[in-house]
Amino acid sequence: MIRVQDVILSEDIATAKFACDISKCKGACCVVGDAGAPVSRDEIPVLRKAFRTLKDELDPVAVSKAEEEGVVLGDAENGFEINCIDSGECIFVQKSDEGVATCAIQNAYYSGRFNWEKPISCHLYPVRLKHIAGMDYANYEYIPDLCSAGCKNGEQKGIYLSDFLKTSLIRRYGEKWYSEFIEACNEVRRK
Numbered sequence: 001m002i003r004v005q006d007v008i009l010s011e012d013i014a015t016a017k018f019a020c021d022i023s024k025c026k027g028a029c030c031v032v033g034d035a036g037a038p039v040s041r042d043e044i045p046v047l048r049k050a051f052r053t054l055k056d057e058l059d060p061v062a063v064s065k066a067e068e069e070g071v072v073l074g075d076a077e078n079g080f081e082i083n084c085i086d087s088g089e090c091i092f093v094q095k096s097d098e099g100v101a102t103c104a105i106q107n108a109y110y111s112g113r114f115n116w117e118k119p120i121s122c123h124l125y126p127v128r129l130k131h132i133a134g135m136d137y138a139n140y141e142y143i144p145d146l147c148s149a150g151c152k153n154g155e156q157k158g159i160y161l162s163d164f165l166k167t168s169l170i171r172r173y174g175e176k177w178y179s180e181f182i183e184a185c186n187e188v189r190r191k
Contacts, residue, residue, distance in 0.1 A: 002188060004181045007173065009138040013127060014185035016140055017154035018161040024149035027101030029125050031089040032146060036073065036082035038121045038128070044072050044080060046116050050092070050105045053114060057104055062091035082119065123168035126150070127161070160185070 002009045039047060051071045055063055065085050074080040083091050092104045103122065108114035117123060126147050130137045140161060142151070154164065162169075162185045170178045 002181075002184045004184055005173075005177055006134065007136045007138060007177070007181075009181075009184075010140055011188050012140045012142075012161075013138060013165075014160070014162050014188040016142070016151070016161040017159060018126065018147070018150050019154040019157055019159040019164050021149040021153040022100055022102070024153070025146060026099055027093070028146045029122075030093050030101045030103060031087070033084075033088055036084045036090055037119055037125075039072060039080045039082060039119045041076065041080065043119050047071050047082065047105075047119070050108070050114060050116070054092070054104045054108055057094065058091065059085070059089075059093065061085050062089070062093070066091045117171075120168065120172055123171060124165060127165060 002011055002014060048071050051058075051066055062085050066083055069083055071083055071091065072080050073083050085091065089101065090103070093101045094104045094107060095101050103118050105114060105116065106118045106122075109117045121129065124138075126141050126143070127138050128141045130139075153159075154161065162182065166178065169181065173181075
């Protein structure tokens, strides 16, 4: 385990090679799973605003599901997650003509139509966070069906997971934290 300030991270975050290859996995992390992406209470109003803003661009089945059950499900005790349609797809999924699933929120962000990229849990994937007793615990959640293309791509390009996640980790913890984190990763790699 690695500790950086109030964050405990699994060492494989420092040693694994990973670089998402969406052309190969086709956005599987947005469409496969037994629950929606975890979100914080603070993200819920932004997700509701995103739904209102992007509703006309989303799958009608997803819109119906969100209008009937809500954009976000859960509670403070058990956690919150983005709603999904019955097939497992996030309600914010948009599919290209090639069948690649992408995030409508992120697409709107990149085109300058929305000022927030996506939930931090999505941005950090394949790392998942748990907040316990005032500390974050970060674990690399390797799921072969979802991540093997990203692992292969990372190996071929020599990109560590810790480097691939630079933008999202800085978004979550800041530049100073990320610098300390990279120092810790380099220590682990030297062992």
